[in-house]
Amino acid sequence: MSPQNLVWLKMETSDTPMHLGVLATFKIPAKADKDYLSDLATSMREGGEAVAPWNQRLSFSGEGILGSRLLKDDHFSLDHHFRHSALPQPGGEKELGILVSRLHSNPIVRDGPLWELHLIEGIAGRRYAFYLKVHHALIGDVNLLETFMASLSTTARQRDVRPIWTLPLPNKQGEEDEASDDNLAEHGIDTSGANNGIDQFKSVMKPYTFEALKKSAFQLPALSAQFSRNAPRSTLNRKINGQRRFSTFHIELARIQTLADATQSDRKQVLIYLCGTALRRFFKEYNSLPDESLIAMAPVSVSALGDTESVRVLKLLRLPLATDVGDPLSRLEVIKASLNKARQVARTLPTPLSDGYNIVQSINMFSKQLMGVGRFVPKGFNLTISSTDGCDSALFLKGARLETIYPMNHLMQFSALSIDCVNYGGTLNVGVVGARDTLPHLQRIAVYLGTALNELEELVLGDEVVS
Missing domain, CATH: 3.30.559.30 (Nonribosomal peptide synthetase, condensation domain)
Structure with missing residues (x-):
């Protein structure tokens, strides 16, 4: 993992969970039948397998956070990350706000991939919503809004569903560890042993010292x-x-x-x-x-x-x-x-x-x-x-x-x-x-x-x- 992403992990506490979120509301098509949302959920579950980093979990070495890496989760379960729920009546903005506030308060469990997607039905006015939650360490500087929008289509006629977990993130490596190691090696970063995170951090920060940065910033x-x-x-x-x-x-x-x-x-x-x-x-x-x-x-x-x-x-x-x-x-x-x-x-x-x-x-x-x-x-x-x-x-x-x-x-x-x-x-x-x-x-x-x-x-x- 990059030093920046390691920092997000290190800073996280129960009082300050370090995930980002997106809330998106949709209008159900006028001619849609009563099974529209259940069919949508099924289409998403059958829309393709998860790719990196959506199918990756944290792996910690003896060096703690600085030695952590993202590895493919061999026990990945989509049901744990994609959840379908409904608002209580009357399904207004108040009820939606209460639910989303509660979901956004809870830290992401670290024993699997660091994301959740909630399909929320029962919103007044024939509407439904998605709430997406992703840990900052998983996506780095990738814009979560743009990533979510990329999973949508530009026309109402397109009925194919592209679940977000099937879309690789920009500037992210493939799911194989060797690909990540090869990319780091090209930049002169040693990936051997348990000190991978530490080595990356030292390599990136080598040109900088706090005093040098402070001096340049005040010029x-x-x-x-x-x-x-x-x-x-x-x-x-x-x-x-x-x-x-x-x-x-x-x-x-x-x-x-x-x-x-x-x-x-x-x-x-x-x-x-x-x-x-x-x-x-x-x-x-x-x-x-x-x-x-x-x-x-x-x-x-x-x-x-x-x-x-x-x-x-x-x-x-x-x-x-x-x-x-x-x-x-x-x-x-x-x-x-x-x-x-x-x-x-x-x-x-x-x-x-x-x-x-x-x-x-x-x-x-x-x-x-x-x-x-x-x-x-x-x-x-x-x-x-x-x-x-x-x-x-x-x-x-x-x-x-x-x-x-x-x-x-x-x-x-x-x-x-x-x-x-x-x-x-x-x-x-x-x-x-x-x-x-x-x-x-x-x-x-x-x-x-x-x-x-x-x-x-x-x-x-x-x-x-x-x-």
Whole structure:
């Protein structure tokens, strides 16, 4: 396994399970018979055998986590990973949210392949859903949303089902161990003996020392400003347990674009504004809004600037959400300036400095996971926000149209909230994952996203607002 994936295993605790999730809802075809969902489940079970890494389990050597590898599971049972269940009546969004929150709270058992797929029926309005859960160590940097979408078809006429466990992941080796070893050997990494994970880690980290990375990261004033101050003390940065809550927000992308055009912004800036405004209202309601702005950790892509020569992404940039600014339009201007500045850093930062910066930020983030240490680590951010470009056209599964799709992130200690977004079929789909006992009434954040959108439309568009 790669050093990055080993880190995800090492960081996992019962309070901070390190899996990612996807919730997708589908509309049953109008002419489908009563056996549609049972036939779908059967088609998926008969759709093909699992391939690597979906059929692989962890194998530990005497070196513990660093000596772990992925090996083919000779006792793989699809029934253990693909499960069919139903919501209690009335099968509304509340019941779906309760079920998915519970599923997302439970860590993945490590004695088999690190994933689960749940087919959920009984949703009101002739709908059903899939909840996919995959451990971060299994997929690495592979985008789970894109992987799930790749298993769907672009036309309702296609009735063949391609279960996700039959699709190899990008940049993943085949199921034979020798193939993985040969690939590592080509890069000068010794795969003999039980120290394979340790050898990989040393090989990758050899060019870097903490002091060298720290020195390079501070060479640019614009970059060092990212370290200039800690995030404010907030409820979001308390110690969390393993229980999660999940809520969603779904809106037409055209409304976001109209606001972006009217305010000389772009869609990402409007999205960050909505998040900041919703959080300001949420914490004011509980009289716990910090005097200083909440800070989000977010990937920033220079491609959003229209730079066709580079699509490099600088991860883990800190973005103030202007939650300390009372006037909505002033808040939007502060966010626009902040995001533009972060993009400028992403555009001009040389690759070695980018690598160094990411590692320095990661060390801070991962240190908060250490028992007895995390509460003393400076808080660089309060929450995470991410956005993914999904698919503009409609997708289908056995004739059923994909209606909504939501990302579900993991949480780390002292960071109790993650807001994750994806564009699909002309809509913006936002998944909000929070620590249940830290953030009561989490669904209000999703409600306040809609409130923030409506209020900005009234301020900017006035009589032009279309319901």
